[in-house]
Amino acid sequence: MSERIEKLKEFLKASPADCFLNHALALEYIKLGEDEQARKLFEANMQNDATYVATYYHLGKLLERLGVQQEAIAIYESGMKAAKEAKDMHSYNELQGAYEDLVY
Numbered sequence: 001m002s003e004r005i006e007k008l009k010e011f012l013k014a015s016p017a018d019c020f021l022n023h024a025l026a027l028e029y030i031k032l033g034e035d036e037q038a039r040k041l042f043e044a045n046m047q048n049d050a051t052y053v054a055t056y057y058h059l060g061k062l063l064e065r066l067g068v069q070q071e072a073i074a075i076y077e078s079g080m081k082a083a084k085e086a087k088d089m090h091s092y093n094e095l096q097g098a099y100e101d102l103v104y
Contacts (some may be wrong), residue, residue, distance in 0.1 A: 004028055019045045019052040026058065035062055053083045053091045060098055073102060 004101035008025040014022060024052040026041035045052050056079025076099035083092035 017048045017078075019049050019055070022048075023052070023054055023058070026081075031063065035066060038062060039066075051082055051086060053079060053086055053088050055079075056082060056099060057091065057094050060095070064102060069102060073099065075104070 005028050005044055008021055008028065012021050012025065015022065015054075019087065020042045022045050027040070029035070029038040039059070042055050042062065045055040046059070055073055060075040060079065062071045063069075063089040065099060076095050079095040080092055081101065083089070083095060
């Protein structure tokens with residue numbers, strides 16, 4: 001597991017704002033139970049590129065696990081808006097499902 005993390009960190013040295021690499025690294029941290037590290041990376045993605053729709057679902061789920069439902073709801077709402085603007089209906093439907101599961 002740490003070998004993948006080290007490789008991703010090496011790639012990120014060349015492209016520190018690469019959302020795909022940050023996202024992949026965050027998912028590796030989640031596998032290790034390092035939720036706060038993952039959260040920082042997901043939040044950095046949102047600051048670097050709010051149109052990177054994949055971040056919203058995973059950050060929302062992470063926030064749910066951390067017990068901050070209102071923050072998760074806000075992330076899902078922002079994600080649905082970003083997905084709709086990107087015409088990414090698959091992501092929109094995933095986010096809407098997660099949102100509805102949490103709210104209703």
